[in-house]
Amino acid sequence: GAVVSQHPSWVICKSGTSVKIECRSLDFQATTMFWYRQFPKQSLMLMATSNEGSKATYEQGVEKDKFLINHASLTLSTLTVTSAHPEDSSFYICSARDWVSGTGAGANVLTFGAGSRLTVL
């Protein structure tokens, strides 16, 4: 089945530094990837939609200059948390849409990465 690899699985950094998280679709091409963040005991919150070869679409309230998303190829999207601060500490999860062949536009399945735990000191 479809596999999405996310790296690193956890990272600790100092306040003010930048951190890059990679998301790769291993056995399928993903024109669209989604980035979520999740705080403890809460649901996943969509941050942005990443489209291959074009600018990401950010959800309301998400700072595009702080959370830089690059989707340079059909199998790789990256999220860079710039000038990270303790309040950016969270669980970041990427997902890619794997189209179900032979069905309509709505019949697609999101495959999620394992997530990246970011801790900013």
Add this chain to the structure above:
Amino acid sequence: LAKTTQPISMDSYEGQEVNITCSHNNIATNDYITWYQQFPSQGPRFIIQGYKTKVTNEVASLFIPADRKSSTLSLPRVSLSDTAVYYCLVGVSTSGTYKYIFGTGTRLKVLA
């Protein structure tokens, strides 16, 4: 935007059947309903997807009534390892782009 509503939590005992219902009143005509399972500190994992009526796979069944405004995930004979958060998800199409907004999910606790 399509929004999903689920019970916040449920408790069950090992060996019982668990049914989790999700409300999605504004689902669009071409939207499918997908259910995911999430364990702590892991990404969500696909369980089952359906459009209407009933879908069954090796781990669950999904019941969708004719009006498609709700769906019910059925987990037969749950075990302790089924303790997790379960999300139903429908796509949202805005300006030709599909995206997926998670609701609260249902926190299922299976007791011995």
